[in-house]
Amino acid sequence: MYVILVYDTAVERNPKVLKACRKYLHWTQRSHFQGELSTAQYRALMATLNATIDPEHDSIVAYTTRSPESVQSTTLGQNLGGPGDIL
């Protein structure tokens, strides 16, 4: 599945969330990740994040679709994400 994940967490927990996301998803912007995952990987990521955040204060939203083709996106300004799979 294709996952778009955004987080809004307290400053002291940001690094932990960032590190958890980096293991599974591609960084696109500050506090914004996307990438393709299997269902098991998605569940693992969600479990890690759930254990990291403080549910009273933080918020994480993940959008999932079947494939990246089903998402139309437009970028204005800088493209901050990585160069793809040819480096």
Add this chain to the structure above:
Amino acid sequence: MPAVGRTYWLTEPCRIRREDDSLRIERPDNTPVRIPITDVRDLIAFDHVDINTSALSILSRNGVSLHVLDHYGNHAGHFAPTDAMSSGPVLRRQVELTADPDLRATIGRALILAAGENLRWSLDTDHLDPALATLRAKLPSCDERDAIMAQEGNYRRTGWAVLDTQLPPWLRLNGRTRRPPTNAGNAFISYLNTLVYARVLTAIRSTPLHPAIGFLHADTDRRRNTLALDLAEPFKPLFAERLLKRAASQKHLKPSDFETEVGRASLSKNGRKKVAVLMREELDTTVYHRTLKRKVSYEELIHLEALKIVRLCLEDKPYKPFRPWW
């Protein structure tokens, strides 16, 4: 090998490091690129890489292999994670089957004929038909490996000569040369053949088969993975010759994509990037598979080929080498 995941092509000199249980790739001019380790199927390094133990251990833990190509596009070697796919019965059967001279000759002939027909298919010209007819007529009487390889050599020479007629003068092969390739066309073919070999090796690694126990190349190449060489045979025309022909006709390649010296040639930095893009797009191309009743990518076709050998070992299902059906 991870179920989902992409091949990452490293076309520039870079440093591979581990960070937060994931990968960080540092390039000389840019900010580091962070790649989620779960998204990596394998890495192909076209240029110098610098890697350390902790990066290797995370590659190994996630079943990622790293292929290293040298300056002239030869397969310099690969880092393979510790075997997670091993299976005694399959391996024992593979050894048994490859020890049988009759079966070896049968499969060898089938592979060479398939490679020949695929070359005819990818060049798409009837200039090659007489040579293919000769190959068809002569192969059944060849029982020895050397005789089979000799037939293949003859046919290939004609094939390359025919390919030359479809290329602009500066890209012509003028006879196949390797180690090092002497001109631009040969350098391109060398790179592509190595990439096919690396893809086949990755596919074999995801099955319990041992890549060094092959059928056709069994005795010639003592130091290489002969099963991978065998299975690469029918796929080489599909990628190497066909992409060279296409890139030439679309004027996609320029003389500046190659570094040509007297008697030797290799791809330049820009050329390597172009080749990586070409190959990646080609591997992602899908065709409808009639038995599986779904679309498969060329990448997956290579994997299916390895699975055919597994079925040969476990179920004695006769092996039919890949032929394009579209």
